[in-house]
Amino acid sequence: MVLFLIKRLVGLVLTLLFAALVIFLVLEILPGDPAAMMMGVSATPESVAALRAELGLDRPAAARFLEWLGGFFTGQLGLSYTYRVPVAGLIAERLAVTVPLSLLALGLAVAFGVTLGTLAAAHAHRRADLIIMGMTQLGLAIPNFWFGILLVLVFAIGLGWLPAGGFPGWAADPMLASRALLLPAIALALPQAASLARITRSTMLETLSEDYIRTARAKGLSRSQTIRRHALRNALIPVLTILGLQFSFLLAGTIVVENVFALPGLGRLLIQAIGGHDLILIKSLVLFYVATAILVNGAVDLAYGLADPRLRVGRA
């Protein structure tokens, strides 16, 4: 078990390092002169030279790369070119929006996805199943940003129940702040819930045809008791592996949805940084996203081993 863990961790660290290297190459080496790229065509040679000095571009690339990586541990990621504030502080501040948003969306997606998928499997090939499966096809086809716009049309502009966008901040009014995250989380959760429902349905159907389900029924458990106590856990083990990949999509989704609702999160920061050619900010943000995706996938892999007793012992 320990050996397995160490192997996994080493693999994870290597992947992270490689990801950082690729991002560094793409954003700082391949453009030739990042300073010129950041300042655009109207820049004077003097101002470009000044920025080059600020970025330390005269120093060797390897040193800059290591310094950048070290910055993730010391918090010294440099000054944002457009905002003129430390990148680390900027990221930390925006996380207060993106993290609660992602968790809320994930929670909604799992709750609705697993419930609907289980319902569909329990009523396989009957009307409830067809309706749920039709809904999931729609959920997969509707772009989340358009769904967000529709939600705004109905619940913000039409009914006036919830804000159309913006974020008041947690400090001012936590209640208001959570209300501001509700519509974005729903928009973000839609495609995730749809695909989770489809996966849950198919693993649940597979599980329900297992012999031990008949054993449970022979013991006197009702259909719904059997599903809850015997089928659900077995059916959700494969769903768990998908969840890591799902989280990647969810993370990418926050970039889009934050822009729909003008939420001051990481995603909006990224798009603004791209608009301002702020390479300093972009490279740290992108690595932050990628590292999160890789780490979550790694964590899910480990969780998979813990959820299934067969694997738990097999690896001991």
Add this chain to the structure above:
Amino acid sequence: MLSLRDLSVSFRGRPVLRNLSLDLAPGETLGLVGESGSGKSMTALALMGLLPPGFVASGSIRLDGNELLGLADADLCRLRGRAMAMIFQEPMTALNPVLSVGAQIAEGLVLHGLMAPRAAREEAIRLMERVGLPDPARRARSYPHELSGGQRQRAMIAMAIACRPALLIADEPTSALDVSLQVEILALLREIRDETGMAMIFISHDLSVIHAMADRALVLYGGLAMETGPTRHVIGRPSHPYTQGLIAAIPRGSAHTERLRPIPGQVPDLSRLPPGCPFAGRCDLGDARCAETLPPLRTGLTALHCHHAELAPA
């Protein structure tokens, strides 16, 4: 205590089991014999009310005077595991891989309101000891994959007898095990039956196992009861041509001197059964009448459905 009258099972209008009638007294064991696809397992599942989707049962199943067919699932749930229990063929797949063995055995006791969870856990350990599982207190926390095939089947038996059912249905409980384990498990089942006085329906394709377990035997073929009677008569002095063929096909000790006599032909496709006797096409005595009309029940030493067979005098 159990009585079936004209129990039939069909799948999409095709008969899988036809007009089965039988009675069972407490403490008695009935052996259901037949090749695969003869309708043995369907009979068991019909009794439990657990037929797969698409299968429909008709006729009458009475357990202690109560009609089971047509009962709502909620009512059947109160009987399953409590009044009647079942052991399945595949101990490998019939236990839930993510729940501990002890929890699976205790589950029924709590479900049927017989015990509180804690008492049920202790009872599960006692039951595991009773069925001969070594170190039951530790085994109770094991998961099925940590047990051997024979141990899993013992756990299955513990699970089935937990609520002291009046009727135990064992569907090929030893077919997946090797011979020495078979003998042990059969002995255990006999012991428990004699101890508790429960009635048992024992399903097997193996006549020697039936011989060892059952007071009475019922031979099924193509969804129809061919012959039924006391086991020693059905196996010792069979009257029905099919039963005779089945017994002639058993390999004996002196394989060198005596040639096997397999029944010619193949088991008929259940979806294309003749309206009459299902064995008609393979039977030496078969004629046009056999294929056309269902033979009536005739009773001698044993009871049988056949137009031609000579009855052994009772």
Add this chain to the structure above:
Amino acid sequence: MNPAWRHPSFGVGAVLMALVVGAALLSLVWTPHDPTVMRIMARLRPPSAEHWLGTDQFGRDIASMVLVGARNALLVGLVAVGIGLVFGVALGMLAALYRGRLLDEAVMRGLDFVFAFPAVLTAILILTWFGPGLVNAVIAIGIFNIPVFARQARGATLQVLAQDYIRAARLAGLSRMAVMLRHILPNITGLMIVQGSTQFAFAILAEASLSYLGIGTQPPNPSWGRMLNDAQTYLGTAPHLAIVPGIAIAITVLAFNLLGDGLRDLLDPRMKER
């Protein structure tokens, strides 16, 4: 009638796809108005007899833009899936052929790595480097498709390679290349088409997202995602702008997802869900 049409997913998917392809083809020869002509006097008009779906903030005809947008969406899907198919299938088959060797290991690790990046993020990274635009967006989406096809192609190729007749063909003296082209490629085509249909839908969604963010298709090229971006600004005054492009995206994505599901069932009856 061919039984394929009676499969519900395939049937509905095919009808919807015909609708989208029809719109794209129609837009080549006819649109109600010129979708690029701006009329400031007629801006943000609600639907009328003249402008069936109204006009946008520049007075452009929405109906015409949606029709031309279909062309854009199909092109995006076609090229992005094409890139993924060509490179992905080649890599996947090569990896399978040299299974367990360094090449296989390198290809699969590399693909795992690309896969670790969230798709839209990969696209954003590439677009930051190359600059925004339709062509770059399509390339970015295509690159994400490569590992998807490569994994499928590798798995499918390994399955075919295990068949006896492949060994027989090799014994009969056929070269590896000949076995690949003559025996394996035809065998995995079905699976690739199924995956292609799903990835087609994904590509359209991804392009719409990027264009909505302003880093995909650039004006004056009409794109449904871009139209939604514009529409959001006028959500309070002209909500009709936000409806039709979204429906168009949803229908197109639905069409290809359903087609993919239907084809999967039709090609492999065993995989049909119970």
